[in-house]
Amino acid sequence: MTVRIARQNVPALATLAVLLALYVAAGLTFDGFFSLRVLVNFFGDNAFLGIVAVGVTFVILTGGIDLSVGAVVGCTTICSAVLIERQGFHPLAAFGAMLLAGTLLGTAHGVLIHRFNLQPFLVTLAGLFLARGVGLWVSTESVQADHPFFETFSAAKLPLGDGVFLPFGALMFLVVFAAGVYVAGSTRFGRTVYAIGGSEQSAHLMGLDVARTKVAVYALSGFCSALGGVALVVYTSAGNAINGTGLELDAIAAVVIGGTLLTGGYGSVVGTLFGLLILSVIQTAIIFEGSLSSWWAKIVTGVLLLAFILLQRALQPRQ
Amino acid sequence: MKVHPIVYSVAALALLLLFNALFTDGFFAIELRDGRLYGSLVDVLNRAAPVMLLSLGMTLVIATRGVDLSVGAVMAIAGAVAAVLANGEPDKALGWLQVSHSVPLVVLCALVVATLAGVFNGVLVGRFGVQPIVATLILMVAGRGVAQLVTEGQIVLFENPSLELLANGSVAAVPTPVVIVTLAFVVVAVLVRKTALGLFIEAVGSNAKAARLAGVASAGVVLAVYAVSGLMAGVAGVIACANISAADSGTTGLYLELDAILAVAVGGTSLAGGRFSLAGSLVGAILMQALTTTILTRGVSPHATLVAKALIIVAVILLQSPALRASLRAPKEQAA
Numbered sequence: 091m092t093v094r095i096a097r098q099n100v101p102a103l104a105t106l107a108v109l110l111a112l113y114v115a116a117g118l119t120f121d122g123f124f125s126l127r128v129l130v131n132f133f134g135d136n137a138f139l140g141i142v143a144v145g146v147t148f149v150i151l152t153g154g155i156d157l158s159v160g161a162v163v164g165c166t167t168i169c170s171a172v173l174i175e176r177q178g179f180h181p182l183a184a185f186g187a188m189l190l191a192g193t194l195l196g197t198a199h200g201v202l203i204h205r206f207n208l209q210p211f212l213v214t215l216a217g218l219f220l221a222r223g224v225g226l227w228v229s230t231e232s233v234q235a236d237h238p239f240f241e242t243f244s245a246a247k248l249p250l251g252d253g254v255f256l257p258f259g260a261l262m263f264l265v266v267f268a269a270g271v272y273v274a275g276s277t278r279f280g281r282t283v284y285a286i287g288g289s290e291q292s293a294h295l296m297g298l299d300v301a302r303t304k305v306a307v308y309a310l311s312g313f314c315s316a317l318g319g320v321a322l323v324v325y326t327s328a329g330n331a332i333n334g335t336g337l338e339l340d341a342i343a344a345v346v347i348g349g350t351l352l353t354g355g356y357g358s359v360v361g362t363l364f365g366l367l368i369l370s371v372i373q374t375a376i377i378f379e380g381s382l383s384s385w386w387a388k389i390v391t392g393v394l395l396l397a398f399i400l401l402q403r404a405l406q407p408r409q
Numbered sequence: 410m411k412v413h414p415i416v417y418s419v420a421a422l423a424l425l426l427l428f429n430a431l432f433t434d435g436f437f438a439i440e441l442r443d444g445r446l447y448g449s450l451v452d453v454l455n456r457a458a459p460v461m462l463l464s465l466g467m468t469l470v471i472a473t474r475g476v477d478l479s480v481g482a483v484m485a486i487a488g489a490v491a492a493v494l495a496n497g498e499p500d501k502a503l504g505w506l507q508v509s510h511s512v513p514l515v516v517l518c519a520l521v522v523a524t525l526a527g528v529f530n531g532v533l534v535g536r537f538g539v540q541p542i543v544a545t546l547i548l549m550v551a552g553r554g555v556a557q558l559v560t561e562g563q564i565v566l567f568e569n570p571s572l573e574l575l576a577n578g579s580v581a582a583v584p585t586p587v588v589i590v591t592l593a594f595v596v597v598a599v600l601v602r603k604t605a606l607g608l609f610i611e612a613v614g615s616n617a618k619a620a621r622l623a624g625v626a627s628a629g630v631v632l633a634v635y636a637v638s639g640l641m642a643g644v645a646g647v648i649a650c651a652n653i654s655a656a657d658s659g660t661t662g663l664y665l666e667l668d669a670i671l672a673v674a675v676g677g678t679s680l681a682g683g684r685f686s687l688a689g690s691l692v693g694a695i696l697m698q699a700l701t702t703t704i705l706t707r708g709v710s711p712h713a714t715l716v717a718k719a720l721i722i723v724a725v726i727l728l729q730s731p732a733l734r735a736s737l738r739a740p741k742e743q744a745a
Binding site: 155202205206207208209211212213215216217218219220222223224226227230339342343346352353383384385386387388389391392393395396399400403 | 476533537538539540542543544546547548549550551552553554555557558561562658667670671674680710712713714715716718719720722723726727730731732733
């Protein structure tokens with residue numbers, strides 16, 4: 091029994107080991123990498139990706155996938171910027187409307203996937219095209235979002251000493267992350283998610299509410315994507331329909347590197363945080379290095395993906 | 410009564426063409442200029458060529474119950490290799506190969522690299538049993554990075570009239586890409602329908618375990634289909650970069666994997682694997698392009714195409730859904 095639990099934990103522990111190794115290696119190589127400011131930026135710069143990845147983790151835990159998240163982020167940023175700037179909406183009203191829209195789109199995904207037994211991959215692909223199309227329809231150009239209320243957001247930051255602040259976006263991410271850990275680990279909903287990922291049929295036979303849970307994870311993912319878009323608007327004070335292009339890949343990569351199996355049932359939200367931090371360390375190290383170009387980040391991410399997928403394969407019992 | 414699924418896409422295409430015949434002036438006009446055919450219909454075929462090529466490989470992959478997400482990125486790699494070689498500056502990446510004078514060699518190198526990318530996917534799926542979405546996700550993420558590595562992050566321009574002919578030339582008045590697609594279709598169709606390969610593919614897709622027990626070398630079949638998919642992506646990538654005499658690693662083939670999957674689904678091949686229709690996928694690709702061209706010629710915002718695509722995907726997969734069919738049939742049976 092103990093051996094089996096150890097095997098389950100191997101991917102997440104391996105992720106943590108890789109994260110620490112990368113962080114220490116980068117810290118020893120580059121001056122100033124170990125500073126608090128750099129550490130805070132890991133959370134601040136990728137806050138929107140982190141928020142999205144928490145939602146995607148739940149979808150993947152049920153054995154599904156959500157390709158629409160990047161497009162929903164882009165659509166949310168442009169729509170809320172236009173609502174605030176051209177329609178005179180209060181930011182909170184605009185954000186509320188977009189969160190509702192994101193949740194509704196996610197719910198639609200879930201209903202189509204569960205009710206008609208459709209492939210999550212294709213349904214959320216349709217969602218990707220829809221959100222991207224609507225976003226570009228609203229405006230193909232970047233729109234500034236200026237509103238006095240935004241200062242409330244930038245003022246809401248946590249002082250960590252040394253003049254370093256944890257920005258509002260990072261706070262948002264940490265709240266979402268903590269909520270995700272709690273929901274996945276300590277609620278009936280979370281346990282049902284794992285059960286569905288393990289075996290949907292068994293979950294059904296155990297009397298778990300498979301239908302409602304499956305729809306809810308996609309709704310949650312839609313909500314998180316819209317929230318990620320809101321975080322990005324707050325961070326950049328602008329909206330752009332092409333924001334979040336390829337973000338679905340980064341989010342899925344973070345989840346997989348974090349040790350969650352794409353077949354569902356195994357994994358954790360904590361692992362996703364590790365995966366996300368690995369991506370952040372790689373990006374930051376490449377910026378510190380200076381001469382390496384940004385595409386190396388993609389290649390290293392790909393290599394890590396390959397390594398973790400093969401590791402998971404080796405640890406999985408043979409069917 | 411069982412209707413061949415290709416009927417739906419052919420019917421949809423016919424409806425769209427009928428709409429254009431009635432409401433779009435000159436949609437069917439075709440003229441011969443400088444020894445090449447021009448017109449909206451020719452344009453539809455020409456522009457659909459890359460997705461048609463991708464959809465040929467994708468059909469075989471999907472028939473084995475897989476999916477190849479990497480084709481867009483592989484297009485970018487192949488385009489990058491072709492452009493850098495054709496550019497032929499010795500101090501650039503791959504410049505030492507010195508093959509810029511020979512178009513066949515340039516194309517061959519690009520296609521070999523693309524096929525190797527496909528083999529990589531095939532080994533992961535066939536040999537290591539990794540889920541196809543996951544296995545091909547790796548190259549989808551890293552592939553564009555590799556392409557940018559090859560071009561050193563720049564848009565590589567080249568001047569090579571013979572290479573450009575692959576995209577802009579014509580054979581007996583027919584645009585070269587259309588000729589290439591036709592050739593590829595014939596070769597793939599003969600390969601899978603006149604040999605046992607097609608049967609093996611359908612066997613692996615219908616029930617991989619049963620196929621293996623029956624003595625089908627599933628790993629080999631899977632490897633072959635991903636290699637073909639990589640090769641087709643390579644051809645599409647070379648055409649795409651020849652078309653603009655440049656390779657832009659960031660945008661070449663972006664989201665085309667999704668278009669290709671869509672074309673296959675619209676063409677009536679079930680995403681659950683098994684039976685497949687190559688011709689159906691080509692019709693699917695043409696249908697999507699005809700729709701895009703129609704939207705553009707009618708002056709509607711091009712972004713409406715994306716929304717239209719979304720609606721089509723949902724409509725098509727709902728039509729294919731056994732669950733929906735069952736729930737539609739049930740009330741009638743009760744009445745009877």
